[in-house]
Amino acid sequence: MAGKLKIRVDQDKCQGHARCKSLAPELFDLDEFGNAHEVGDGSVPVELEDKAWLAQSNCPEIAIEVTEE
């Protein structure tokens, strides 16, 4: 079910720690250099909202934005 949260990885801040991919593989993907980006348009299904916040709160570069629509 579609939820209200949206995530976005700031490409200028991401340094490829890959913490988000490890904590929420359904929401984040890595490019060939290991830098992260959100899957699809960044919409977070309701059942993955906790994982979105978990990923956000573990990014050492504060590169993940979570917004509520």
Added chain:
Amino acid sequence: MSDSASIMPEHPPVTDWVNDFDHTDPTWTENPFPIWEKLRAASPVVHTERFLGCYMPTTYQAVKEIAYDTDHFSSRRVIVRDMRPEITARAPPITSDPPEHKPAKQVLLPPFTPDAMKKLEPRVRAICNELIDEFIADGKCDAAARYTKHIPVRAIAHMLGIPEKDGDLFIKWIHEILELGIKDENALMGAVREMTGYFAAHLEQRKQRPTDDLITALMQAKDKDGNLLGDEHVLGSLRLLLIAGIDTTWSAIGSSLWHLAKTPADRERLVKEPELMPLAIEELLRAYSPVTMAREVMKETTISGCPIKPGNMVLLSFPAANRDPAMFPDADKVVIDRKENRHAAFGLGIHRCVGSNLARMEMTVAIEEWLKRIPDFGLDPAGKVTWSEGTVRGPRQLPVLFGKAS
């Protein structure tokens, strides 16, 4: 470190930590955490006249400000030492600043992604079990000498395509560069020369006959203008991968086993709830971060309100940042399932450790395989735990007894 007796020239013992800190002092080596707490209480940045002048940021915030500021702080010297000789042997990208840094790093990133590490994982699992087979019947072992030390050596040798049996040679070079090299220029330069000769021979072989390994990949890598990197760059990056890839992870695995040996509650929980492993690994990385880096001050500036002057080095202690209670509640406690953990064990900013995914995989596999075979173990009261000195911190002797009785 392979020998327990230090042959470094002695520094005078520290009596005033706040104004005269020294990260090679035996008190720091044995237990740095109370020292960092004292320094942090005094100022976000402290200074020592030792090492020809050196600052140390003591808070997470100050460490972060410096790590992000490549304009005032250069990475051309990455170890705080007694001397600052002319820079001859570079190791890109760790010793690179912008704009050279990014292209040098991008060449190294693809072989170290999490997906690439998944392919290496079965070999690392096998390495761990081969090692455990050698000592499990003894009922005890020095876990540093018999286990943690060998895992990263064999894994990186496997990736580079060099013989795993040359591991003792690599460990000797690393000791000469990262520990003896702080006070002894000849030890460091000798090791750099030997490593360069070793890799140059392997590079020559691959020019005749390319192989499927990281040395060949670097040899064939091209920059964005389509040019090959050149031998000097390739040899520098190979030296970096070997130096950075071994005693760092060896230390992280060792500190983790040390913690689990003396903390039965955490050990039992990980055996019962293996799904906690990813959070546990991050927490062990935070609490026992092995790697302290350095910067050189290029221009006058201020950090967290403290004046910073050129001509000084900076001891960039990610381990101390990770113990800052302003950033981590109960910072001095290992909370094995800590949920919010923006630790800086692999650095912050553009120099994020290129091997972080390798290190995590090796740590996870090494702890998982150990706990499967040896779920109960404790520190051997008849033995002594010793720690490495200087840039990378971890146990170099870790005597443990297996079984419930320990």
